[in-house]
Amino acid sequence: MITIVEEKDAKFITHAGSFHPDEVMATVLLEILYGDIDLARVAEIDEKETDAFVYDIGLGKYDHHQEDKVRRENGIAYSSVGLIWRDYGKQILEKIGLKDYLEDYYYDIDDQIIMPIDALDNGEGERISMTISSVISISNPFWNSHISGDEAFLNSVDFMRTVLNVYIKYLTDVYNNNELDWDDGYDWLDTVLKKIVLDIANEAKCFIFNEEGGALEMWDEYGEEIITYYNHTSKHAEQGVYDVKKMFFQPLSFEREETEGVTAYPVEQLAILLEHYHKNGEEFLKGILNTCIDSEVSRIQGMDYVEAQIDLSENHIMILEQFVPWKGTLLKSESNKVNDIYLTVFPSQRGGWNFQGVPLSPASFDTRIKVPEEWCGKRDSELVELTGVQGARFIHPGGFIGGAENFESIMELANRIVKYTENYKTH
Template sequence: MLIGTHHGTFHADDVFAVAMLKQIYPNADIVRSRDPEILRRCDIVVDVGHGKYDHHTNEKVYRENGLPYASAGLIWRDFGAQVLATQEAGDASDILIKAIDERLIQGIDAIDNGVEIEKDAKLKTVSELIGGFNPTWHSHADEHAAFAAAVAFATQILTNQIKSEIARLAAVELVASAYEHRLYKEFLILETFCPWSESLFNMDLAKEVLYVIFPDKSGQYRIQVVPKQLGSFEARKPLPEQWAGKEGDELGSLIGIPDAVFCHPARFIAGAKSKDSILIMAQLALQN
């Protein structure tokens, strides 16, 4: 198997495209050239050659949302399910494939196509970090070695994103069940910690839930505020001001809970050693 792409300065879209294909074909050789004769010998060519996976043409392919594909998106579109299969992702559902596209690939594609997007500035950082692997103008470093390093970096980013999306989607039912069976409309009580914010915002349209309660990995319990908006630091109802920054006995004496552990100075999260105590803290915060 030969995977072809262009030589010279590389960008996140061609690096990620190669990283995806290397997940499926780990023994494939990478050929970096713009020579048509050399590229013709390759089994798959990305980001060069005016073929199926080169977006540098006047006949661009667009997503339903109007965002044009770059080579990363075109490869993900056609090979995403196979990439997920290598990650033990189980059934590579259309939901998961779409989620990876929306949260990682679209940002990369947009930047390579010169499309400004406001959504998630972190995606631009990914492209900038990949670009940083290119040898500097006054360097004599091997560009092919630099490309290989960038592919390895992109592979880890892709793997982490897939794991994160699998975990998020797996948590939706847990959050939905906890939301449906609330004893108090203001509290979402999780029996195990899981990603909850996006699922809760999709369910809690009336914005009733103020605090999320869950156990941490040490066996203690946490109460966390629900933000006013997804990704915001402003809470629907912050924890009490007098708790801010207090820990252990000082916090316990203040609120009458001996096993209180801490309250963050920003008042967005607090902890106690037992579930009963964290529920009392939740009630106190609600009444405050």
């Protein structure tokens, strides 16, 4: 059992704010290993000042935000979950009760579940739609959500616990020569996706006049009414239809081509496994579709604010006085100022303020900014000395995001990055 507690009562500590697949799955592994988990999610921690097990924060043994990341033999950097799996994976499997094929379980789970999380969290993998990692991403509370960050985190731990358990069941069958019929699984998927659209259209009180075609056709037919129902207005509904289609229906409606890079476990395969072993694959997919719709409706409800801030941007910086999902809106905006914005400044969920570079495309890790290499991966006093910005807290090793204690400090840091980017572009 996992209980969220205050830092002083914690036996385990990870970071607060937006959660990611690595510390979510790491929490699942630690629960198997230790049983009850009294966990604090904090903005900052000095690992030397606590006896708690600290992960994905603190620059200690089970963090990966140091400049000198620990890497696998294949060159992919570990994240917190990979480091824990490296040290405790076989022990965790024994705790589950596995004895035979222990090495096979260890390496297969690492290859299909753990290592892809490592790669994506370190910006080294291939980010695609509808994987277990993208589900965790959209499971963070929306800017206007009523759910708390801790509650959403625990829900995501439940999700990742399910991922691990069902994949172990699948591997057990594989090792015992009970292969799953994936063709039957994909036939089921096609049928159930269409059913889900029609069910949700009924819930949205759509007049269903056509049931010809598959899920994509049904979504094209009824999506705008569904988005309007959830959004309580038709404003920007057509954008929501397009985005949910691209986010959910397109990747699930066709068998995917092999990706060249490492990427996370696909949702459609997980759904097929859940249906095969637990008969709840349909419920699982409908829950994710609802989350996708909620996520898109939340983004739509913030679009006008982001567009207004784009028009108010100055010196290549857009300022958000409250955090609102901004990337999709900015990258699609037709404002004559949008291409001049290099980075966005917004309040951090961990306190203070952050900057984040505008990505070159929705799936890209590369951004429009260039940060001095000697700043990347640095924190606190070392970063203050290098940048000359009092209150500078951190810059990610990848340089795409950083933080400071207050608005004045983050703006000073952002302006220096803009100046460096401009100089870089002209030389």
